[in-house]
Amino acid sequence: MIYFSEQELDNFLLEDIYRGDLTTHCLDIGKKSARMSFTRKKAGVVAGINVALRLLTKLHIQANAFVQDGDEVTAGTLLIQAEAQADQLHQAWKVVQLVLEWSCGVAQYTAEMVxxxxxxxxxxxxxxxxxxxxxxxxxxxxxxxxxxxxxxxxxxxxxxxxxxxxxxxxxxxxxxxxxxxxxxxxxxxxxxxxxxxxxxxxxxxxxxxxxxxxxxxxxxxxxxxxxxxxxxxxxxxxxxxxxxxxxxxxxxxxxxxxxxxxxxxxxxxxxxxxxxxxxxx
CATH class of the missing domain: 3.20.20.70 (Aldolase class I)
Incomplete structure (x- = not known):
């Protein structure tokens, strides 16, 4: 496992959520209890799971992973499920998604080349x-x-x-x-x-x-x-x-x-x- 410092994880998050989600605030849905799921649309190799979990944890979100980095999964496989208040989930959403999408892309290309x-x-x-x-x-x-x-x-x-x-x-x-x-x-x-x-x-x-x-x-x-x-x-x-x-x-x-x-x-x-x-x- 590659170790990421707290500062590095904070930098990922703060690039996007430095003042929270304005839309969630204006709709007054921030305190609603919600569930967020991440699924891989196509079959292939998974990467970024460890970092994604740590990002969710930093936002005090309870999260469970159903796969590990390096796993080969079928299309539609559930990768991570998380539960928290809506404002927490919306702050985590895009950062975690981008980490997973980019990491999976690199891993998939590498696997095909290998x-x-x-x-x-x-x-x-x-x-x-x-x-x-x-x-x-x-x-x-x-x-x-x-x-x-x-x-x-x-x-x-x-x-x-x-x-x-x-x-x-x-x-x-x-x-x-x-x-x-x-x-x-x-x-x-x-x-x-x-x-x-x-x-x-x-x-x-x-x-x-x-x-x-x-x-x-x-x-x-x-x-x-x-x-x-x-x-x-x-x-x-x-x-x-x-x-x-x-x-x-x-x-x-x-x-x-x-x-x-x-x-x-x-x-x-x-x-x-x-x-x-x-x-x-």
Whole structure:
């Protein structure tokens, strides 16, 4: 479970309900006892349940969840039911709905991408980057995990990944052997990834023996050629693909023999439709 602080949850709520629901107040229905239900309209993977429950609890709403993050449900499945006064429910309604819709969308896309890759290569790993929509990274992380994906890196401090923009500042930007040796000495507990922009770079990087070479925006033909170079050199370096990898083309790369797929596509998936019903209790 990904932990969300009280401040983070407050920020979700205060963006929408900073002065309450004016409509509920003007209709004088705020004190009516009511029940609110959240259902997933289409079949698929569920995400955002844990955060939704904590948001409801913060508004002193009694809520019960009937599914867990990562569950695969049928169309029309009841996800959460909550009971409280109408003013409390109306304040929670849209915030919770949006968390569920966006989280389920990310999880669903991730699950479909994982399925497409594993149908070809059972060892395939779909890992999402740090290129998430600003201020959504924690929600995105929870949703990706619920969908069966992995996290490539959450931030700059976690992993060693050498981009061209790093190398451009070095005295010898193409001395990959020295780059790898320096990183192994400076951070012996971390794996080393070098990103290759083209096939010639990949070939030179293979000789430096990093742990992973990330092939950025490589065509299928270039990925195939890179795998052939690796085989010729009898290298143990893992090759991953990144840049433009999505659920529609991941199988094409999997057929070539790639195991690791780096993507940000799930973050921009269409939200799933969550139906919300508030009724008298």
């Amino acid at each position: 399925q497409n890759a594993k149908a070809i290569n059972p060892n395939a790993v779909v890992a999402c980057t740090r290129k998430s929509i600003p201020n959504t990274r924690k929600l995105a992380t929870a949703a990706v995990l619920a969908g069966g994906g992995h996290i490539h890196r959450q931030g700059l401090s976690e992993t060693l990944l050498v981009f061209t923009n790093h190398r451009n500042l070095l005295d010898e930007p193409e001395n990959y052997i020295d780059i790898v040796a320096t990183l192994r000495q400076q951070a012996p507990e971390n794996k080393i990834t070098l990103e290759a922009d083209n096939l010639a770079q990949c070939q030179a990087m293979l000789l430096a023996n990093p742990d992973i070479i990330q092939l950025d925006k490589f065509s299928s033909d270039d990925v195939k050629a890179a795998l052939e170079l690796k085989q010729q050199l009898k290298s143990n370096v893992m090759l991953s693909v990144a840049g433009g990898v999505n659920k529609n083309n991941v199988a094409d790369f999997a057929k070539l023999g790639i195991d690791l797929f780096i993507t940000s596509a799930p973050y921009y998936a269409m939200p799933e439709d969550i139906k919300v019903m508030i009724e008298k209790r």
